[in-house]
Amino acid sequence: MLDLNIKFAEKFVSTDELDAYAAAHADVLARCQAGEERYADSQGWLDVDEWAGPEILDRTEKLAAHIREIADTFVIIGVGGSNNSARAVVEATHPSGARIVYAGNTLSAYELNRVIEELEGHEVVIDCIAKNFETLEPGSSFRLLRQYLVKRYGREEAARRIVCCGTIGSPLEDLCHAEGYTFVPFATNVGGRYTALTEVHLLPLAVAGADIRALAAGAKKMQELCRCSDSVSNSAWRYACARNILWDRGYRVELLGFFEPRFRWFSKWWEQLFAESEGKDGKGIFPSSLECSEEMHSLGQYAQDGTHQLFETFIDLTTPGEGDSLVLGGTDVADAFGYLDGKDFWDINKASFTATRAAHAEVLPVFTLEIDRIDEEHFGMLFYWFAFACYASGSLLGVNPFDQPGVEAYKRLMFEALGK
Template sequence: MGKNISVDLALANELFSEKDIEDFNPFLIHSQKNIIERSGTGNEFLGWVDLPYIMLNDKKLFQELEELKNEIQKNNTDVIVMIGIGGSYMGARVIIEAMQYYLPYKLLPIIYLGHHLESAYIERQLKLLENKNYYTIVISKSGTTTEPAIAFRLVREQMKKKYGDAYSQRVITITDQKKGALRKLTNQEGYRSFIVPDDVGGRYSVLSPVGLVPLYLVGIDIRELLTGAYDESKLVKIDCWQDNSAFQYVTMRHLAYQKGKPIELFTSFYPCLFYVAEWWKQLFGESEGKNNLGILPTSAMFTTDLHSLGQYIQEGLRIFFETIISIDNPFNTLTIPSSKDVDDGMEFLAGKQISEINKIAEKATAIAHSDGGVPVIKISIPHISTYYLGALLYFFEYSCALSGYCFQINPFDQPGVEAYKNNMYALLGKPGYEELARKLKKRIEKI
């Protein structure tokens, strides 16, 4: 089996020597063992490791999804409303946003709610839905996460007015199998529902019903997605460093960290991968950022951000390394026309494809950044497809778990996110938070 994901380290030579790789290899092997044997901390959340195989063979899931999709089409549905935040919605959005311009057919339109609290945006989306025929997918393991819970209250109220008691047949929940506020409401109202696996955390859940249900219903081929992930799941378990792209990527990240570069800049010259970067930031940020450890994940989209961050990347503090996500065979259709009557200095580009120019810009930028003291790791996929996106997502999930274990932390919890939530609940007057509210209000008075 050939590689789905290739890692090019030609512009990261300053990060490592053969001895560095040799010295780090025992950490990789031990971390690999933690994942495969489920012996590391947080092992109760390693269910994502086998998801591609499990989901590909879940005939009941595919049958239910096909029946639901047929119903949605029969009812002349205009749009799907997807309510969720973080890993509960981001994984599906990655695939939808990346694939929408590459498919020979149109996906069912989707409106995202519950991923922030900006009232003008929410109000506008609700207004758009007034004259639309729609179904709503609500994704929340507990049903008590603030942003999606508020969004669902608003959408549910609107759906009741629009559809009456029949609204419940247009709500699909993806939640805990037995417990939680959303499970209780699902049982009470008779919503169709799918299960969030107990052993899969939100940011690792894209290949579970959390991501697969909305993807299938809008028109994505999830079998191709899962097949790409399944094939990659075999490649990342190879013990040989030279043959394992995840080993290579994780090694370079840690060697960069050890050499005073604690920031990783994720870049791409393909805007269709914008949400891959957003998903990647949550994946690595929540997994590694604890115990005062971890690499800070940041991102930029080129060539756009070269006109804003390019100067800093080239000559600013040398405290980061760059990971470029590249596409070997990008979409090729547009050719630059000849316009000799236009004095823009671009006539020398006439006849060239825009994709060719973009690829040259990528190579030129990578060399410039490397020459400026920024090590560059290049990660490539052959082309944009659901298959290779599935492989890429699994590659990053596995790399993240591997990297977290190399930091000797639990890659599957996120205790730090409770601090801001507790403060917010206290200041909003949630019962049980009265003492914290009193302390916070005293501090606010001094600001």
């Protein structure tokens, strides 16, 4: 399960204060739990079964099995919300299905050439994920890789190797019907960054060999907690309240910290979720990440001694799993690290985490989200917990958590420059 530990933030936000704030804004919690008519076109994710129910899981697994029969490499052509969730799970759990290659998230000629090189010697299927089929990065990569498949396999065989996930009735669906590509519907009432528990990500995960039923089951556990618990026992709600208490006091940056590198791509998903949902109307806590031990001598230094406008939320893996133990033997030379003789790297890493958290908690608020394991079920929990918390936090902040008007500004200028 997931547990929110606020012990190391109580110097800055007391339990009594958090209780009072949560209770005073209980009407916001009630609205978030019920869903709101004004956001009806964006809240399909609130009920996990709507887009990850048994029928959808069945057809997704069937299509994934077919893809694995004809390919060992599956290319996700998508940007941001269209690839981050699946990538977070794949890169953390390393499932044993098809190899996943990521495209559609760059306009760099160098990187796109590298992607094509990665496909040589492999049997390939591509998946273009585009809700409105207007975003430049996936659109241009789709043309590039579609033409690569046609040149390599011929037009008819290439069509068997192309999957598209788009909006029903969109130009992308029309293209699929015209050319014979497989079409998968993009959840009609879910925005990109909230699509972790829809076919947008379920299909790539199933092709990779991940257990999508466990993912959905974990999310459903968090749905029960988030939508049915009161303001005292609802940890996602309390996290949202704590963030807004700190916002009101002038805190402007949140670091998502972790001492387990397997959370690296999850942190990218988290950054997009909160940045795109809350960063508008001149408001919003800036979301960044702190990967330890890699960044302890950079961002860790700033957190400890820099301007104290930030707070931290650590994800702490509490229980060692398979591969989480490695005992360091005794020294064979006078290397001055004799105090490590016989110690397990699990314990060494845990000592580094607890020391860092204690030191940082002296100067800034530190929350800890404790997680038992790294697997599909727990990723399902994480996706739902943070999505609900983000919805609640944005509502408390007074912004629309589901639009992204700022993204359109650069697109207008870019399309003008390209002659669209």
